[in-house]
Amino acid sequence: MQVSVDIELSKYWVLLSAEQKQSLLQVIKSFITDQEKISIQQYNQELAEAEAEYQKGDHITSDELLKLIKQWQ
Secondary structure: OHHHHHHHHHHHHOOOOHHHHHHHHHHHHHHOOOOOOOOHHHHHHHHHHHHHHHHOOOOOOHHHHHHHHHHHO
């Protein structure tokens, strides 16, 4: 069973965009329970980086996301 799941995942993986792959990678990482906890400093650094991306306009609106989703179908 596991081999067929791996094969099926690899077939779909190559069809994804870089952004979709990055998103799924984050989801997969969230399933790993033995992740090391980050420090408060690291957490704050990640928040600051995310806020900087947002301030630069490196984000999409809900409406833009809905338009993208409709293109997937």
